[in-house]
Every structure is written in structure tokens, then in C-alpha cells.
Amino acid sequence: MFQEDRLMGRLVIVAGPTASGKTALAIRLAQALDGEIVSADSMQIYKRLDIGTAKPTAWEQAQAPHHMIDVVEPGAQYSVSRYAQQAAQCVDDILARGKLPIVCGGTGLYIEALVRGHGFSQGGQQTALRRQLEELWQQDPAPLWRELQQVDPESAGRIHPNDKKRVLRALEVWRATGETISEHNRRTKALPPRYEALWLGLSPQPRQLLYDRINRRVTAMLEQGLVEEVRQLWQQGWLQGTAGQAIGYKEMVGYLQGQCTLEEAADQIRQKSRQYAKRQLTWFRHVEGIRWLCYGDEAGFEQLGRESTNCVRQWALR
Numbered sequence: 001m002f003q004e005d006r007l008m009g010r011l012v013i014v015a016g017p018t019a020s021g022k023t024a025l026a027i028r029l030a031q032a033l034d035g036e037i038v039s040a041d042s043m044q045i046y047k048r049l050d051i052g053t054a055k056p057t058a059w060e061q062a063q064a065p066h067h068m069i070d071v072v073e074p075g076a077q078y079s080v081s082r083y084a085q086q087a088a089q090c091v092d093d094i095l096a097r098g099k100l101p102i103v104c105g106g107t108g109l110y111i112e113a114l115v116r117g118h119g120f121s122q123g124g125q126q127t128a129l130r131r132q133l134e135e136l137w138q139q140d141p142a143p144l145w146r147e148l149q150q151v152d153p154e155s156a157g158r159i160h161p162n163d164k165k166r167v168l169r170a171l172e173v174w175r176a177t178g179e180t181i182s183e184h185n186r187r188t189k190a191l192p193p194r195y196e197a198l199w200l201g202l203s204p205q206p207r208q209l210l211y212d213r214i215n216r217r218v219t220a221m222l223e224q225g226l227v228e229e230v231r232q233l234w235q236q237g238w239l240q241g242t243a244g245q246a247i248g249y250k251e252m253v254g255y256l257q258g259q260c261t262l263e264e265a266a267d268q269i270r271q272k273s274r275q276y277a278k279r280q281l282t283w284f285r286h287v288e289g290i291r292w293l294c295y296g297d298e299a300g301f302e303q304l305g306r307e308s309t310n311c312v313r314q315w316a317l318r
Helices: 022-033 058-063 080-096 108-116 128-139 141-151 164-177 181-189 207-224 226-235 249-256 262-285 298-317
Strands: 010-015 035-039 100-104 196-204 291-295
Touching: 010 022, 010 080, 010 108, 010 298, 022 035, 022 058, 022 100, 022 196, 022 298, 035 080, 080 100, 080 108, 108 262, 128 141, 128 164, 141 164, 164 181, 196 207, 196 262, 196 298, 207 226, 207 262, 226 249, 249 262, 291 298
Parallel strands: 010 100, 010 196, 035 100, 196 291
Antiparallel strands: none
16 A cells, blocks of 8 residues: 555554544554554453453454454553553564554553653563562651652652652662653653654544443443453452453442442443543643544544545655
């Protein structure tokens, strides 16, 4: 479809809030432009979490090649840096075969890490330094907070003293490199990105349309067997780690434990999904150069698909 030299180092991103139609648009672009899809969803990387993560179905995955889905078991530790490394391998392989990489997902930090391609050291892994910091936090977090205030007052000014993950990460960078995480972030952001990206952002308008899509998705998940999926994962002990905190799973575990009714759990999923969608929209609005694709109904979505295909074709051939 495209000359290989025109594609080198370039990819298309289909981003946006949950339930906005990213998967459908990415498949359409992949079919029209000889592309392959690289998922950028922090929960679809987990095996067995299918219905609750709205993972592309077997039929959808058969419509275009998909990558970075079902990467690890639910109990595994997984980091942004690991995603960036593995996804980059997929992107480079797609490019080497003369095809168009289409990154599709709503996890902005994953996408940013992939595009920038640097500055994401192996944070969050159980290194000796991290274990030491964890032990010190358990004993008394106050000295660690005072250390952060002293060595990196800029980070201390934006991190809550009780935010264990971010406090320990900032101190881990400082102790390991002698550079504050604030300085580290400024330095790496000044470097050129690894890939040139065309950002396409999906945004159903008005906002109520997005909320209606979210509500219908939750109802569909229940009809597809979400309760039984969560029951099996919970009983087998797969929901002990990060995967168990995913929207849809945590609420259904509450239902299975008798903490609420099924309808109450479903309402919680709808509400948290709407809140998550708001946060995603806020995050993506800060992306420089993103091209927002707005639609007001399903007919509008079809028209949007044709327009975005032409947009990508012009961008890829320039």
C-alpha cells in the first residue's frame, strides 16, 4: 500500500475514551491501509481478562492482525517501560514488513512511552533498591517523605505524602542515578521522539452519547457473561494484583462477596467508566497536534471512518 521508505519511523494512533469506537476505527484503517494494530490498553495485556476489558473478540482480531493483547498472566507485574519495549518491537517488525502500525488504545501513558521511546527505565520492578524502599516505607514513611522534600522539592510539591507508589518511584530514581525524577523527565522530554505519530482522537458528541455507549457496553458485558468470567478468575486467585483493580472486576468481586446487588455493581461500573472516560479525555486534550474526530451518531461514525482513512493516506504519503 505504501512505499516502505515513507513509513519508516511513522505510526498512526487511534486514541480516545473508553467505548468511543477505537477498535472499530482501527480495524477499518488497518483493512483499508494494509496496517496492523498494536494495542495500548493497560488491562488488555492480561490473559483471561476478556469481557470486562472489552478486549477485541476473536472475530475482530481476525479482521486485522493484532499485537500486545494477552501478553502476561493476570498475576504478573507489568510496567510502562516493559510495554514500551515490547510494543516497539512489534512496531519495528510491522514497519520492516512495509506495513502501517496502528496503535489503538486509551492508556495515554503507554502510548506516550512507546512514541517517545526513551526515559522509561525499569521502574516498579522488584529490584533490591525498590525492596529496600518498600521495607523502609513499612517501618515509617515520614523519613522517606522528608528525603524527597530535601532532594527533589519540585516532585514533593506535586506528590501527596501518602502516594506510596510515586514517592518511592521518585526516590528510586534519585538513589539509583543521582538525578531527580523532575530533571530526568525534563531531559528526556527534550529529546526527539522515537516515532513520528499521527494522533487521531475519537470524541462522541455530545458527551451524553459517550455515556450512552458506556452504559450499553456494560449491559452487553453482563449479557456476555461478565459475572461468570469474574467468578472463575476470582476463585482461581487471578485477581490478587493489578488486574483485580480493573474497572468491572473489582466491582463484580464485591457482588460475589455479597457486598452489593448485581445491579448496584453494574451501576458502579457504569459510573467509574464514565469517570475514567473524563480522565482520558483530559489527558488526550493535552497531546500536541492531536486531530479530534467527532461524531454524533452511528451514521456519523461511518462517515468519520471514510474521512480518517483519507487523512491517514495523505499523511503517510507526504
